[in-house]
């Protein structure tokens with residue numbers, strides 16, 4: 255029984271992968287990173303990092319290139335807005351983007367896709 259719990263605990267652990275150095279992403283900015291072949295938009299709000307899908311669910315606009323106000327990113331193609339912490343559309347639309355866990359370890363931003 256104890257071994258089974260250990261296996262379940264291990265399987266539930268997020269698999270964090272290094273994305274970039276903290277110094278590579280100034281506060282208030284976003285950038286695209288590739289994590290295990292997935293394009294992820296990474297944002298820095300005063301040292302708090304948020305990661306979400308880079309592709310806008312409307313027509314695939316590159317969200318990492320959108321305006322970022324510290325909480326919301328605006329898609330550069332048609333202006334849809336998303337809360338980068340929750341993935342919810344900030345303007346009430348029925349769109350949502352996946353968001354991913356982040357952490358900082360030894361000056362590196364790490365992201366877990368699951």
Ligand code: FES
Pocket residue numbers: 310311312313314315329330331332333334
């Ligand atoms: S592609 Fe993002 S709003 Fe249209």
